[in-house]
Amino acid sequence: MSTTQSERLRGLLEPLVSAADLDLEEIEVSRAGKRRMLRIIVDSDEGATLDACAELSRVISQKLDETDEMGDGEYVLEVSSPGADRPLTEHRHYVRATGRLAKLQLHESGELVARILTVDDEGLDLEVPGVKGRKPTSRRVAFAEIAKARVELEFNRKDKKEEEA
Numbered sequence: 001m002s003t004t005q006s007e008r009l010r011g012l013l014e015p016l017v018s019a020a021d022l023d024l025e026e027i028e029v030s031r032a033g034k035r036r037m038l039r040i041i042v043d044s045d046e047g048a049t050l051d052a053c054a055e056l057s058r059v060i061s062q063k064l065d066e067t068d069e070m071g072d073g074e075y076v077l078e079v080s081s082p083g084a085d086r087p088l089t090e091h092r093h094y095v096r097a098t099g100r101l102a103k104l105q106l107h108e109s110g111e112l113v114a115r116i117l118t119v120d121d122e123g124l125d126l127e128v129p130g131v132k133g134r135k136p137t138s139r140r141v142a143f144a145e146i147a148k149a150r151v152e153l154e155f156n157r158k159d160k161k162e163e164e165a
Contacts, residue, residue: 048081
């Protein structure tokens, strides 16, 4: 059974990422001119800090130097947290997005923009904003109904800490 380079890298790097109390979200190997680019995306429930990414980058770099997984050619290593526009694909992504506004593309009924209130094993409880002065409504969406989902950026929403002050 043949494994791809990404699968071998995942097996090599996942223990290092887990030891840093982070989740390995994505590994991407691509070309950047003559060099290759190894992009590793990590996250956690509290988010991945710049310091955590920098430390993990050092640990991963050392491990890759000890092995020949990247071969002899030059490569650039990038360890970062997911961007704000990352798709929600795993259960943990939805849990981390609780309280945030999300755009859901549903298999049957089109698009829906709503705030994620709670997440369980079957789906999401949402608050759909009211239109033209109407009150928000509640809606339940099962994971099986969701084709795609992303967090919507909100520039004018108060942080929970600001609301409590």
